[in-house]
Amino acid sequence: xxxxxxxxxxxxxxxxxxxxxxxxxxxxxxxxxxxxxxxxxxxxxxxxxxxxxxxxxxxxxxxxxxxxxxxxxxxxxxxxxxxxxxxxxxxxxxxxxxxxxxxxxxxxxxxxxxxxxxxxxxxxxxxxxxxxxxxxxxxxxxxxxxxxxxxxxxxxxxxxxxxxxxxxxxxxxxxxxxxxxxxxxxxxxxxxxxxxxxxxxxxxxxxxxxxxxxxxxxxxxxxxxxxxxxxxxxxxxxxxxxxxxxxxxxxxxxxxxxxxxxxxxxxxxxxxxxxxxxxx
Numbered sequence: 465x466x467x468x469x470x471x472x473x474x475x476x477x478x479x480x481x482x483x484x485x486x487x488x489x490x491x492x493x494x495x496x497x498x499x500x501x502x503x504x505x506x507x508x509x510x511x512x513x514x515x516x517x518x519x520x521x522x523x524x525x526x527x528x529x530x531x532x533x534x535x536x537x538x539x540x541x542x543x544x545x546x547x548x549x550x551x552x553x554x555x556x557x558x559x560x561x562x563x564x565x566x567x568x569x570x571x572x573x574x575x576x577x578x579x580x581x582x583x584x585x586x587x588x589x590x591x592x593x594x595x596x597x598x599x600x601x602x603x604x605x606x607x608x609x610x611x612x613x614x615x616x617x618x619x620x621x622x623x624x625x626x627x628x629x630x631x632x633x634x635x636x637x638x639x640x641x642x643x644x645x646x647x648x649x650x651x652x653x654x655x656x657x658x659x660x661x662x663x664x665x666x667x668x669x670x671x672x673x674x675x676x677x678x679x680x681x682x683x684x685x686x687x688x689x690x691x692x693x694x695x696x697x698x699x700x701x702x703x704x705x706x707x708x709x710x711x712x713x714x715x716x717x718x719x720x721x722x723x724x725x726x727x728x729x730x731x732x733x734x735x736x737x738x739x740x741x742x743x744x
Contacts, residue, residue, distance in 0.1 A: 471495065472678075472697035472710045475592065478502040478546065485553035492554050497596040497712050499603060500550055501701050504589045507542035519560040520545060543591045547572065547584055550593050554580065571657055583654050590706050599693075599715025602655030604647040605708045608700065612642040621646055623668035625686030644698045645669055647709035648679055652696070655711040669696065 473491050478484075478500050491498040509517050518525050524544045531537040544564065551574055552559040563575040572582055583594040583603045594603035618627055626645060630638055649664045670686065672678040679696040681689045693716075698709045 472695045472712055473497055473499060474677075474699055475499040475501045475701050475708050475710075477701070478506070478550070480506040481545070481549050481559070483549075483553065485549075488550065488553050492595060492597065496598045496714075497594070497601065497710075498554070499592065499594045499708065499710050500546070501590060501592045501605070501706075501708060502542075502546050503702075504539050504542045504586075504591065507546050507591070508538055509541050509545070517541065520548065522548075522560070522563065523565060539586060539589075539591075543584060543586050546591050547582065547593050550595060551577075551580070551582065554595055567657070569657070571654065583651075585650075585654075587706070590702060592708050594710055594712075596712055597717070598712060599717060600655045600657070600713040602651040602653065602711040603708065604650035604654065605701075605706055606643055606647050606650075608640070608643060608705055608707050610643055611639065612646065613639040617642055617646070621649065621664045623665055623682075623684035623686075625670075625682060625684060626668045628686075629671075641671065643707050644671060644679075644709065647707050648696055648698060648711070651709040651711040652681070652694075655713055671698075 473495050476487055476491060476498065478488075480502070488498050488500060517528075521528055521541065521544055524540070528537060528540055531540055545559070547564060548559040548562040551562045551564075555562075555574075555577055564572055565575045566572055572584055574580065574582060579597055581596050581599065581601050583601045585592045585604045587605050587607060590605050592603045592605040594601040618630060621642070622630065622645065630641060633641060648669050649667070652667070666684065668682045668684060668686070669679045670682050670688075677697045677699055679698065681694055681696065683689060693714050695712045695714070696710070698707055700706070701708050
């Protein structure tokens with residue numbers, strides 16, 4: 465049986481700013497990775513009061529203000545609130561103190577906190593956030609019934625090996641398999657980051673049976689790519705309405721016992737900061 469730290473954990477549901485964050489912290493401690501999902505209505509800001517919302521959105525405030533459509537503004541704010549509260553829970557700080565920033569390609573990261581890597585995905589009313597202390601993470605979410613079969617997706621997305629496996633599968637399962645492959649490739653691309661992107665037809669996945677959730681990275685001809693650093697999985701969430709895929713890269717950083725921002729700071733610097741805060 466695989467050790468818990470060698471598996472990709474099943475996504476946990478969040479019910480709004482109240483969490484439950486104890487489960488999130490426990491998952492990250494046990495496995496090194498945690499994936500959370502939440503629905504936009506549960507994370508919708510309760511008021512448009514700029515004085516309340518602006519501190520929580522931080523650097524995202526100008527972009528939020530630039531969005532003209534109410535639904536886009538709502539989903540944007542909800543997804544960033546989910547990220548900030550999730551990060552705040554695992555590094556033991558307040559959500560408004562999480563400094564969320566973006567790399568040139570749009571990949572989010574937490575400024576001043578390189579102990580963790582984060583990833584965000586959303587579609588319709590569903591949002592997913594992944595956090596790992598292992599190295600790199602990518603997450604992707606898609607509607608389980610999104611129509612992909614018969615739309616040309618196979619030729620644009622799949623390797624020869626994957627197309628052969630699709631052709632040999634039950635026709636009724638073809639669309640389900642395509643959605644799983646698509647979200648895995650999106651998650652893997654996000655985990656790789658900017659400089660290493662390549663076409664989806666240049667790498668593939670060997671899917672385990674749906675109940676097993678796992679997948680292996682393979683070459684276009686189906687031969688396995690060596691190494692054990694990557695872990696992949698797909699899960700059905702929200703009663704099977706959505707598919708969530710996760711890609712995690714273990715960079716070999718070792719165990720991090722405490723991610724709290726207080727213990728991560730140098731003691732002398734911390735004393736100085738507290739002295740300033742106290743007016744000393």
